[in-house]
Amino acid sequence: MKLTISLQVTLDGVAQANGGNNEEMDPGFTRGGWALSFDDKDATQYILDTWRRPDAFLLGRRTFGLFETFWGARSDDSWFGEAISSKPKYVVSNTLTDPAWEHTTVISGEIAAEIRELKARPGGELLLVGSAALARWLLENELVDELNLVQFPVIVGEGRRLFPQDGLDFGLELQDSRVFGTGIVALTYRVGGRPVYA
Numbered sequence: 797m798k799l800t801i802s803l804q805v806t807l808d809g810v811a812q813a814n815g816g817n818n819e820e821m822d823p824g825f826t827r828g829g830w831a832l833s834f835d836d837k838d839a840t841q842y843i844l845d846t847w848r849r850p851d852a853f854l855l856g857r858r859t860f861g862l863f864e865t866f867w868g869a870r871s872d873d874s875w876f877g878e879a880i881s882s883k884p885k886y887v888v889s890n891t892l893t894d895p896a897w898e899h900t901t902v903i904s905g906e907i908a909a910e911i912r913e914l915k916a917r918p919g920g921e922l923l924l925v926g927s928a929a930l931a932r933w934l935l936e937n938e939l940v941d942e943l944n945l946v947q948f949p950v951i952v953g954e955g956r957r958l959f960p961q962d963g964l965d966f967g968l969e970l971q972d973s974r975v976f977g978t979g980i981v982a983l984t985y986r987v988g989g990r991p992v993y994a
Contacts, residue, residue, distance in 0.1 A: 797915050797918075799854070800850070801944065802846050803931060804946045805948070808952060808953065809958050810830070811957065813825055815829060817829060830952055839978065839980040843946060844875065844879065849921060850922060854914075854923065854930070881898065882899075887900060911934070931958060942971070944982070949978070967987075968987060970985055
């Protein structure tokens with residue numbers, strides 16, 4: 797299976813709280829909801845199509861809890877709720893033992909090995925959405941095949957960035973790009989090898 801990270805980010809790389817402020821999830825962060833004002837139907841459809849495409853989802857524990865409450869309650873909405881509820885979900889957690897959301901499997905213990913085992917299955921796509929900390933960990937462990945970044949034309953100025961200040965370097969190959977009317981840009985890259993330096 798191909799492992800794809802699909803996240804919404806700001807121009808300055810913030811991948812935190814795109815949909816609103818949530819003191820429990822993002823204590824002290826007051827600039828949440830930076831994606832909401834764009835109301836770009838074409839970009840929303842692009843993101844929805846991305847959610848409808850995979851064979852399974854990969855989520856971090858906190859994102860899983862948020863999505864289970866919000867999208868799980870909308871499992872028949874013919875929209876994002878149905879897209880994620882109808883597919884297998886793998887949640888990385890050492891504390892969750894018996895998830896109530898249908899089609900959910902917990903990955904714990906030797907996480908890298910378990911994800912490599914998932915990736916070894918024939919064909920398909922495993923899609924990570926909404927879990928920036930897990931996305932960084934997957935990159936550092938060189939488990940990512942593709943990056944799908946939906947970049948919003950806003951500089952938030954604070955918050956957790958997708959990419960750390962110090963970390964591994966990666967060569968990327970552009971697979972697809974789209975520009976939407978509001979200035980939102982969708983970029984899909986194949987991850988492979990190291991960059992070439994001067």
